[in-house]
Amino acid sequence: MINDKLQNRGTVIKIIMITVMVIYILRLFSLQILEDKYKKGAASNAFLNKTIFPPRGLIYDRNDSLLVYNKPAYDIAFINREIQNLDTLSFCKDLKITKEYFDERMKEVKNRDKNPSYSSYTPQVFMTQLEIQDVAPIQQSMYKYSGFYIQTRTLREYRYAAGGHVLGSIGEVTPKMIENDDYYNPGDYAGRDGLENTYEKELRGEKGVEILLRDARGRIKGRYEDGAKDIAPKAGTNLKTTIDIQLQMLGEKLLTKKVGSVVAIEPKTGEILAMVSNPTFNPALLVGRQRSKNYSLLLNDPIKPLYNRATQATYSPGSTFKVFQALVGLELGGIKPDTRFYCFGRGSSPIRCTHHHGTSITLLNAIEQSCNPYFWHTFRSTIEKNEYGNKNVQFKKSYNAWRDLTMAFGFGKRFEDTDIYQQSRGNIPSTDFYDKFFGETGWRAVTIRSLSIGQGEILVTPLQLANAVAVIANKGHYITPHLNKADSMLTHRHETNIDKKYFDIVDEGMWRVSEFGTGRWYKIPGIVSCGKTGTVQNNRGKDHAFYIGYAPRENPQIVIAAVVENAGFGATWAAPISSLMMEQYLTKKMTRPQLVEEYSRRVTNPNAKRY
Amino acid sequence: MRRGTNLKYSLDWTVVGIYLFLIVFGWLNIYGASYDFDQSSIFDFSNRAGKQFVWVLTAVGLAGVILLLDWRLYNYFAYLFYGFVILLLIATIFLATDVKGSRSWLVFGPVSFQPAELAKTATALALARFMGSYKFQIRSWKDLVPLGMFIFLPMVLIVLQRETGSALVFLAFLLMFYREGMDGIVLLLGVLAVVLFVLSIGFSEVPIQENSGTLGMVLSMLLILVVQYVYALFFNNHGREATWLLLSVIGIAAISYVLNIWFPINYDYIAIGVVAASSIYWFIISRLKHNKGYLAVMWITIGSILFCLSADYLFDNVLEPHQQTRIKVLLNMEEDLRGAGYNVNQSKIAIGSGGLFGKGYLNGTQTKLKYVPEQDTDFIFCTVGEEWGFVGSTIVLLIYLWLLLRIIRIAERQNTAFNRVYAYCVASVFFFHLMVNIGMVIGLMPVIGIPLPFLSYGGSSLWSFTLMLFILLRLDAARKLY
Incomplete structure (x- = not known):
C-alpha cells in the first residue's frame, strides 16, 4: 500500500460511480415502470392490427324470403409511412x-x-368496395407495392x-x-x-x-403469438322484417309511372306489411363504388325518388x-x-256537398255517400258543444278535446x-296556431270548417292514415307500426278510449262504402271489406286519389292506405290498387x-321514373 | 509453492466470474437481438450470435494466455507496445476501408479489427509505466507535458479515423489522474463546463421576453453567481460579502426589469455585465482579505463568461451537423423521430416496453422486429431492457457496478504505482464506456457510438476489454511476489 494520503480519493471515485449507476437505475425505473407511452409506442410499432370485418346481418321478409345478403368486396388500403419506392x-395500371x-x-x-x-x-383506405374482378389483376402483384x-x-x-326505402342502404x-x-x-361502412x-x-x-407483427421496414413477419390474441369477428344479427x-313488389308495380304511396299494416300487431313509395329505386344502386354517382342522380331527380x-x-x-271524424x-x-242533418247538395252552406243523396241523412248514409254538410255539422256541434264562452274559452276547450x-x-x-327511419x-x-293566425278570439268553428272534411290545415302521412284505419279495424286501439318482426310490439298499445259500439257504426258505414258506395267497383272477390275513398283538392294539378280500408270485415288481417298524387278520383285510382293488394295478401292469389x-300501365306522371 | 505460478490461489476469481457471466449473457442477448422468425441455431456461424460464440471462445483463450505470461512483460514492454499501437493507428488512417463513414477498421479477409480498441490498453500501460516511475510528479509541468502527449496522440489519430466516440474514451484517464493527485477542481470545472454548455445551448432558443435575451445566457450567468456565492459563504465563511453580492444582483435584476417597461433591454447584456462586475468585486475582496481563492474564483468567472459566449460558436462551427442534432435531440430541442432522434426514441420504446420483468428471453418484439438500429452492438442494452425488464437490467447494472468497485478495490491493494495506475485506468475506461453507452441507450447522453464492455457484439472490443481486464488480473495475482 502506497500513497496513502490520496486513498480517500478512491472512495470519491467509488461514490461517483455509484451515483451514476443509481441515476441510471432511477431512469430505468421511470422508463420501464412509470411511463406508459413507451409500451404504447412499442405496440404501435410492432403490431399491425388488421381489422377483420364481420359479415353484416341478413335481412328476411315476414315469410322468411331472403331480401338482403352479402357479397365479398375489397378495399385497397395503405399505411403511408410504409410506402417505399412505389x-x-x-x-x-393494375388498378385501372x-x-x-x-x-x-x-x-x-x-x-x-x-x-x-x-x-x-395507421391504415388508410385508398379505394373501397372493389369487386373481385377489379382487384384480381393487382392481387398477384400486391407484394410489389409495399x-x-x-x-x-x-x-x-x-x-x-x-x-x-324500407331497407335503406349502407354508406x-x-x-x-x-x-x-x-x-x-x-x-x-x-x-x-x-x-x-x-x-x-x-x-x-x-x-x-388479427394482430400481425411488423418489422421496422413495415414487412409483415407473421402473427403475434400465432393468433392467440386475435379477436374473431362476430357476425351481425339477422333481421326479419314485417314486410x-x-x-311490396305488387304495390311498387301498381304505382308504376305514378307518384304516390301505399302503406299496409296488420292491425292486430302493428306490423307493416308493405310500405311503398313511388318513384322508387332498386336498392342495389346504392351499393359499392357506384353509390355516390347513383345517389346524386337520385338526389337530383325533381320528383325525389x-x-x-x-x-x-x-x-x-x-x-x-270523415270516418275518424264520425x-x-x-x-x-x-x-x-241516430243524428240526422239536412244536406242541400251543391247549395249547402258553408260547405257544399259534391254528392247526390237524399236528405235528411243519417250517419251511415253520410259515410257511404261522403256527405260534406253532415260532417261539417258534426264537427261544429262537437266543438261548439259548450258554446264559445268568455274569450272563446269554452270553444277552445272543446276544440282541444276534439x-x-x-x-x-x-x-x-x-x-x-318505432323503428321507422x-x-x-x-x-x-293547435289553438295556438289559429290564435297566431286569426287572433285570440278571431276564429270560430266556421273559420276552420275545412277541417271537418279533412281539408285545410290538416296534414297526415300515409303511414298515419293506415295506422288510424288500424284503430277502426281493432275497434279502439293501435299497436305502434313497426318493421321488425322479431320485436313484438304488443305492449306498445295505444288506446283511443272511444266506445266500442261507435266503431260498429263506422265499420258498418265503411262496409257500405265498399258494398254500395265509391268502393263498389273494386270489391275483393270472396272477401268482405270496408273502405273509404277520398278525392282531395290540391294546388298542384289534378286531385289526389285516396283510399283507406281493411279486410276481411270480420277479424281484419290487413289495413291499407293508398295515395296517388294528381290522379283524380280515389275510387278509380287508389281503391283498385288497394283492393288488388289486399287480395294478394289475404289469398296469396291474384284473380x-x-x-x-x-x-x-296507367300513367299519371310520365316523369315518375323507376330507377 | 512455486513463485508466481499458482494462480489458483492468487487470481481474483470474483472478477473472473463476473467476466464469464457478462460475456455469456452478452452472447445470449446478441442471439436475442439478431433473432428472427426463421431463426437458425445460436451456433450458426453465418449469423452474429454464432460469430460472437467464436469471439467468446477466443477471448477466453486470450485470457488464459495473458494469465500464463510473465507479469513483468507488461511493465517491460509497455512503451514498445504503445509505440506499436501508435504506428498501427497511423497505418490504419491510410489502410482502413470506409465503414459507415469511419476509417478505423482494418480488414483481414473475413475478420476486421479496430486498432482504436487496442489503443486504450496500450495507453493505459504506457501511462502506468510513466507514472509509476519514482521521479514522477503529477503537479510538475515537466511531467505533465509528456503525460498529456501519451493521451493526446492516440486521441488525435482516432479522431482522424473519424471515430470521435472512441477518442472521447481517453478523457476517462482524467479520473485516474484525480486518484493520482490531480487537483479535484479539474473534475469540478469539467462538470461546471458541461452544465454551462447544457444551459446555454439547451435554452439558447428560449426568449425571456420578446427581444429581451435568452433564458440560456441568464441561467448560465446565474449559475456562475451561485458558484461564487456558495464558495464565499460555505468555504470561506464570508457571509457579509456573499450577502452584498446577493443584494446587488437582486437589485440590478429588479431595476432592469422595471426599466424594461420603458426601454427595451436585452437581459443577456445585463446578466453578463453583472457577472463581469462580480469578478472585479471578488478581485478586490481577494486583495483586501489576502485570499488567493477569490482570485481563482475571478479567473473561473472570466473563463466561464468566455465559455458561455463561445458555446454557441463552438456548437455551430466546431461540432459536425450530426453531432449537433444528437445533442439537440438529447436536450429535447428537436424531436426528429424519423431522423436523428429515431435511434434513441426506438431504444427508449424498446426498454420502456419491457416493464418490470420484461417480455422474456427471445420474446422482445422491438428488437426481434429490428426497430432499434445497431441493437446487437452499441444498443445491445435495449435487448436486455426489453426482454429482462427493469429487474433484469438493474441486475446487469449492479453487476457492472460490482465489477467497477471490485477493480478499484484491486487497485487500492496494489504495491506498485504501476499496478495501481493501470488498475485505475481499467476502472476509468470501463466506467466511461458504461456511463456513455447506457446513458445513450436510455436517453441521458448524446448518441456516442462506443460499445458496452463484454455485452456488445464484436471481436475487437471483446478482445480489447478482455486483454485490459486480464492484464490487470495477472498483475494483481503477482502483487504478493514483491
Whole structure:
C-alpha cells in the first residue's frame, strides 16, 4: 500500500460511480415502470392490427324470403409511412385508374380537413368496395407495392329490386359518426338510412382483429403469438322484417309511372306489411363504388325518388278523414248514432256537398255517400258543444278535446317508439296556431270548417292514415307500426278510449262504402271489406286519389292506405290498387291479373321514373 | 509453492466470474437481438450470435494466455507496445476501408479489427509505466507535458479515423489522474463546463421576453453567481460579502426589469455585465482579505463568461451537423423521430416496453422486429431492457457496478504505482464506456457510438476489454511476489 494520503480519493471515485449507476437505475425505473407511452409506442410499432370485418346481418321478409345478403368486396388500403419506392404507374395500371386520380385521392386522404384522423402510421383506405374482378389483376402483384394491402369486407346484394326505402342502404361513415361512435374508423361502412340505419348496431356485428407483427421496414413477419390474441369477428344479427316482399313488389308495380304511396299494416300487431313509395329505386344502386354517382342522380331527380312518401309526405286526407271524424263526434257527444242533418247538395252552406243523396241523412248514409254538410255539422256541434264562452274559452276547450281525440288515432305526431327511419309529423292544428293566425278570439268553428272534411290545415302521412284505419279495424286501439318482426310490439298499445259500439257504426258505414258506395267497383272477390275513398283538392294539378280500408270485415288481417298524387278520383285510382293488394295478401292469389297489368300501365306522371 | 505460478490461489476469481457471466449473457442477448422468425441455431456461424460464440471462445483463450505470461512483460514492454499501437493507428488512417463513414477498421479477409480498441490498453500501460516511475510528479509541468502527449496522440489519430466516440474514451484517464493527485477542481470545472454548455445551448432558443435575451445566457450567468456565492459563504465563511453580492444582483435584476417597461433591454447584456462586475468585486475582496481563492474564483468567472459566449460558436462551427442534432435531440430541442432522434426514441420504446420483468428471453418484439438500429452492438442494452425488464437490467447494472468497485478495490491493494495506475485506468475506461453507452441507450447522453464492455457484439472490443481486464488480473495475482 502506497500513497496513502490520496486513498480517500478512491472512495470519491467509488461514490461517483455509484451515483451514476443509481441515476441510471432511477431512469430505468421511470422508463420501464412509470411511463406508459413507451409500451404504447412499442405496440404501435410492432403490431399491425388488421381489422377483420364481420359479415353484416341478413335481412328476411315476414315469410322468411331472403331480401338482403352479402357479397365479398375489397378495399385497397395503405399505411403511408410504409410506402417505399412505389411504382405509381404500374400500380395505377393494375388498378385501372389514372395517375391523376391516384394523386388526387392521395391528397384527399392526407387532407386533415377532410380526414381528421389521418395518420401516416395507421391504415388508410385508398379505394373501397372493389369487386373481385377489379382487384384480381393487382392481387398477384400486391407484394410489389409495399405499404398497400387489400382488405376484405362485404357489400350488400339484393334478391329483389324492391323496398329501397324500407331497407335503406349502407354508406361510408361520416366524420360525425366517427366522432360519436368509437366503433367506426374512417373508411368504415354503416347503415345510412332505412332499416340498415335503424338496426345498424345489430346488423353490423363486431369487428375482429388479427394482430400481425411488423418489422421496422413495415414487412409483415407473421402473427403475434400465432393468433392467440386475435379477436374473431362476430357476425351481425339477422333481421326479419314485417314486410311481405310479394305485397311490396305488387304495390311498387301498381304505382308504376305514378307518384304516390301505399302503406299496409296488420292491425292486430302493428306490423307493416308493405310500405311503398313511388318513384322508387332498386336498392342495389346504392351499393359499392357506384353509390355516390347513383345517389346524386337520385338526389337530383325533381320528383325525389329518395323521399319516402309513405312516411314523409304529408297530405290533407280529405274524405278519408270523415270516418275518424264520425268516431270523434260520437265519442265527444257532438252527434248520436241516430243524428240526422239536412244536406242541400251543391247549395249547402258553408260547405257544399259534391254528392247526390237524399236528405235528411243519417250517419251511415253520410259515410257511404261522403256527405260534406253532415260532417261539417258534426264537427261544429262537437266543438261548439259548450258554446264559445268568455274569450272563446269554452270553444277552445272543446276544440282541444276534439284535437286530442283526433291525435289519439296517431295523427299530428311522429311514432316515437318505432323503428321507422324518417317520418313527418303531419299537423292537427293547435289553438295556438289559429290564435297566431286569426287572433285570440278571431276564429270560430266556421273559420276552420275545412277541417271537418279533412281539408285545410290538416296534414297526415300515409303511414298515419293506415295506422288510424288500424284503430277502426281493432275497434279502439293501435299497436305502434313497426318493421321488425322479431320485436313484438304488443305492449306498445295505444288506446283511443272511444266506445266500442261507435266503431260498429263506422265499420258498418265503411262496409257500405265498399258494398254500395265509391268502393263498389273494386270489391275483393270472396272477401268482405270496408273502405273509404277520398278525392282531395290540391294546388298542384289534378286531385289526389285516396283510399283507406281493411279486410276481411270480420277479424281484419290487413289495413291499407293508398295515395296517388294528381290522379283524380280515389275510387278509380287508389281503391283498385288497394283492393288488388289486399287480395294478394289475404289469398296469396291474384284473380284479376289483367287489372294488375292495366294499373301498372296507367300513367299519371310520365316523369315518375323507376330507377 | 512455486513463485508466481499458482494462480489458483492468487487470481481474483470474483472478477473472473463476473467476466464469464457478462460475456455469456452478452452472447445470449446478441442471439436475442439478431433473432428472427426463421431463426437458425445460436451456433450458426453465418449469423452474429454464432460469430460472437467464436469471439467468446477466443477471448477466453486470450485470457488464459495473458494469465500464463510473465507479469513483468507488461511493465517491460509497455512503451514498445504503445509505440506499436501508435504506428498501427497511423497505418490504419491510410489502410482502413470506409465503414459507415469511419476509417478505423482494418480488414483481414473475413475478420476486421479496430486498432482504436487496442489503443486504450496500450495507453493505459504506457501511462502506468510513466507514472509509476519514482521521479514522477503529477503537479510538475515537466511531467505533465509528456503525460498529456501519451493521451493526446492516440486521441488525435482516432479522431482522424473519424471515430470521435472512441477518442472521447481517453478523457476517462482524467479520473485516474484525480486518484493520482490531480487537483479535484479539474473534475469540478469539467462538470461546471458541461452544465454551462447544457444551459446555454439547451435554452439558447428560449426568449425571456420578446427581444429581451435568452433564458440560456441568464441561467448560465446565474449559475456562475451561485458558484461564487456558495464558495464565499460555505468555504470561506464570508457571509457579509456573499450577502452584498446577493443584494446587488437582486437589485440590478429588479431595476432592469422595471426599466424594461420603458426601454427595451436585452437581459443577456445585463446578466453578463453583472457577472463581469462580480469578478472585479471578488478581485478586490481577494486583495483586501489576502485570499488567493477569490482570485481563482475571478479567473473561473472570466473563463466561464468566455465559455458561455463561445458555446454557441463552438456548437455551430466546431461540432459536425450530426453531432449537433444528437445533442439537440438529447436536450429535447428537436424531436426528429424519423431522423436523428429515431435511434434513441426506438431504444427508449424498446426498454420502456419491457416493464418490470420484461417480455422474456427471445420474446422482445422491438428488437426481434429490428426497430432499434445497431441493437446487437452499441444498443445491445435495449435487448436486455426489453426482454429482462427493469429487474433484469438493474441486475446487469449492479453487476457492472460490482465489477467497477471490485477493480478499484484491486487497485487500492496494489504495491506498485504501476499496478495501481493501470488498475485505475481499467476502472476509468470501463466506467466511461458504461456511463456513455447506457446513458445513450436510455436517453441521458448524446448518441456516442462506443460499445458496452463484454455485452456488445464484436471481436475487437471483446478482445480489447478482455486483454485490459486480464492484464490487470495477472498483475494483481503477482502483487504478493514483491
